[in-house]
Amino acid sequence: MSSGSTGKQQRHGYAFATQPPSGVSAAVLEWVAECARLTMPDRVVWLDGSLDERQALFSLGESEGIFVQLNQKKWPGCWYHRSNSNDVARTEHLTFICTPSQDTAGPTNNWMDDKLAYAKLRGLFAGSMKGRTMFVIPFVMGPLGSPLAKVGVELTDSPYVAANMGIMTRMGLQAWQQLGPAGTEFTRCLHSIGDVNPERRYICHFPFDNTIWSFGSGYGGNALLGKKCLALRIASFLGKQQNWMAEHMLLMGIESPSKEKTYVAAAFPSACGKTNFAMLIPPEKYKRAGWKITTLGDDIVWMWVDKESGRLHAINPETGYFGVVPGTNSKSNPNALEACRSNTIFTNVGLVKLSDGTFDVWWEDSDWPAPEKCINWEGKEWTPAIAKETGMKAAHPNSRFTAPMENNPVLDPAARDPKGVPVNAIVFGGRRSKTIPLVYQAFNWVHGVYVGATIGSETTAAATGQQGVVRRDPMAMLPFIGYNIRDYLGHWFRMRKLMSDCPRVFMVNWFRKNDAGKFLWPGFGENMRVLKWIVDRCHGRAYARETTVGWMPRPEDIDIEGIDVTLADIRELETVSTDEIKQEILLQEELFLKIAGELPKEMIFQRELLITRL
Ligand code: OXD
């Protein structure tokens, strides 16, 4: 590498900019200089988001052993990365909301006094980038020109993070334009991979300073600071103050044969099939009839009340998918697989060396037969025999693809529309083997908020910790609410008052099992059949009967033609057992007690009404 007085840094013929471009605001320059003084990188590189620069980032990562280029015939533009095996999922116990008062963070967040947190992390960041490059990543969350579009700047010493941010956000010079030469309002994101030591790992949010400091992890949700940290935790805090909402939701469009368009935002806890649902392929019969599903986003939505219509409008602030790889195949999610086929980063899957010396990737439940051997997510040799003997996995259960949304064959054109789309329905869901029926509609918005706030879901591999236990996960936002849950729920109730026409609210459960432990519902594309009832309800067409939990379809209202599901199965799927619901109310106490005397009164009233209905 050579660095010259030209303000350029040569890398395989590409010159990274070592000087800021013109038009960068004084506030940015000052902050970058301050962070560089603290972290002491050998060099500072200002990224512009160009294609050549992207290539150079991968080459740089390759020379540092961070990236492996995949066979370019099979995987054009695709790269492989393996993270430290102690760093493969979000670490909620090391994630903090840092404010002067613990009350701002509330009972469901880890809290640190902001001054103490700055002091602690300053110690960790001090000199952490010595011998490394600091990348300045300007990015915008949300379509340019959208009323909610937000500028962030991430400083990181990881080329992996820089390359991922280039897929997941609108990264590059346009962010400086959006901010303006005098701009001061941007999220200050400082990240260093440090020594990847879980003992020295902190993901800290300073909502009052619009600042995120993340140290010691390179994993997506901990390190790509535009995603969970900015677009959910910081954004939810800003949304509360500015009357909008940042939610852990997918966003999809449903076009009927008559070309009527319905937009659905849906919240499911991590790894409940959000990406699959967002890219759902309708069953053949529906396709032939003219039904179409399009994706706007698979993980995060920002919603505000449109002044003209009084309706809730939504955008996806991201530009890519950070999806779970194992189980992704041409049956489960052909659109996700297609999205991964080019310009994608694969993290922690199996790496296969081909006979011509190039590399392929492999994962469990993929389209391809298992290779004779590969290097698994821990960097160990994996063979089918070893897997059989020891249960070793080639791909980590939370291994990920980072794929550009532009690759999605069913991308909704409105995904780029700054005005967003009007939301017809909000769908909540969880992974529940019992108790929760296949689908029901809340009686109204306030009841819907109660339903969403009391979601329970069996835990999975997306976060570290015990798997398979039911965890209360309000709005699937428990790990992502950037402030006090009491105020967050209050904000949901309050938003109703700003809308002249509000979305219908539903609850679904694709994961209910019979007594023999077999899934009762086929899921995946067949979820279209449930979606059709939801769409029809939104437009005042479908029948529903009143039950204790909400409005429910009669068994004959769910189309089961052509699938291996009987009316008796639907009856079982839609069974609401009084005893189980009573048990569920008791389980909800876990959440209610946490919020103790501070639960919004609407929550208490809704619970009492439910008990009365029982
Ligand atoms: C994610 C998650 O990575 O929710 O999207 O964990």
Ligand code: MN
């Ligand atoms: Mn998520």
